[in-house]
Amino acid sequence: xxxxxxxxxxxxxxxxxxxxxxxxxxxxxxxxxxxxxxxxxxxxxxxxxxxxxxxxxxxxxxxxxxxxxxxxxxxxxxxxxxxxxxxxxxxxxxxxxxxxxxxxxxxxxxxxxxxxxxxxxxxxxxxxxxxxxxxxxxxxxxxxxxxxxxxxxxxxxxxxxxxxxxxxxxxxxxxxxxxxxxxxxxxxxxxxxxxxxxxxxxxxxxxxxxxxxxxxxxxxxxxxxxxx
Numbered sequence: 001x002x003x004x005x006x007x008x009x010x011x012x013x014x015x016x017x018x019x020x021x022x023x024x025x026x027x028x029x030x031x032x033x034x035x036x037x038x039x040x041x042x043x044x045x046x047x048x049x050x051x052x053x054x055x056x057x058x059x060x061x062x063x064x065x066x067x068x069x070x071x072x073x074x075x076x077x078x079x080x081x082x083x084x085x086x087x088x089x090x091x092x093x094x095x096x097x098x099x100x101x102x103x104x105x106x107x108x109x110x111x112x113x114x115x116x117x118x119x120x121x122x123x124x125x126x127x128x129x130x131x132x133x134x135x136x137x138x139x140x141x142x143x144x145x146x147x148x149x150x151x152x153x154x155x156x157x158x159x160x161x162x163x164x165x166x167x168x169x170x171x172x173x174x175x176x177x178x179x180x181x182x183x184x185x186x187x188x189x190x191x192x193x194x195x196x197x198x199x200x201x202x203x204x205x206x207x208x209x210x211x212x213x214x215x216x217x218x219x220x221x222x223x224x225x226x227x228x
Contacts, residue, residue: 024227027089027098028201032057032071032220038042040071040085044226047088054083054205061105061218062154070105074216075112075205082112082205082214087222092121094165094197101160102201102222104134104178108153110215111136115206116159118172123197129193130172132159134217136208140183148185151178163189163198170194 028046034057039050050056050071058072058104075082104114120127133141134157140149151157157178164171170193176183203219 005182018054024099024225026223027091027093027226028087028100028222028224030087030222032069032222034069036069041224046090049086049088049184051084055085058218061107068220069201072216072218072219073114073203073205074215075207075212078212078214079207079210081207082215084202084204085219087201087203087224089121089199089224091226092123092197092199093163093226094167094193094195096166096226097162098198098224098226099162100201100224101158102203103220104157104159105155105220106134106151106157107215107217110213110217111138111153112213112215113206113208114217114219115204117202117204118161118163118198119200119202120193120196124196125200127192127196128185129163129189129198130161132174132176134146134178136148136213138180140178142174142185143185146185146187148174149176149178149183150180151176152180155179165189165194165198167194168191175222180228 026045030043034059035039054074057069060066061069073083117131118129138150139147142148159177160174170189172187
């Protein structure tokens, strides 16, 4: 990671560290490494999966001379969904807190939707917890119903989510910063999350309709932490 990139990420992650109240257990860590054009190297903590050739390592979208590597997720067929990346935590977290953060980047040359799904892990993998869309219009949408802010294309977009899965009314404190109007709000989660838990993140280029343009977006620095 470049020094400039690290400095920007450090400034973005401060609110998460404060929210989590200090150090904790790393459930997932993928700083996205590997050979350009190939699937990413294994995650440092946890396990990852990608779909075929639609989710591969790419150069830094901001600089062709940078040594930094990113995950590029693409949709190449307008009538189907595109690439998919799944981050599997080392454990499924229930009745506890967990923080998830990652960085996205949507180029103005390919403004397709970027969707991040938060779901339960094994043994009941895939039960929805919450999902966030970065829309081609530049808006940030949560669970298909709430427009929470805006982002800018060709700009780093930081996702910082703190899930409180305790008690009868689980919530997620959402902070997304992407050069536009920050999305900063608390979201109510389904009651089943308290027991079924959170154990994976899926980043996908979803099907948007037959008239949607093909294109791609980028992701990096995917981290999940359970506070002490």
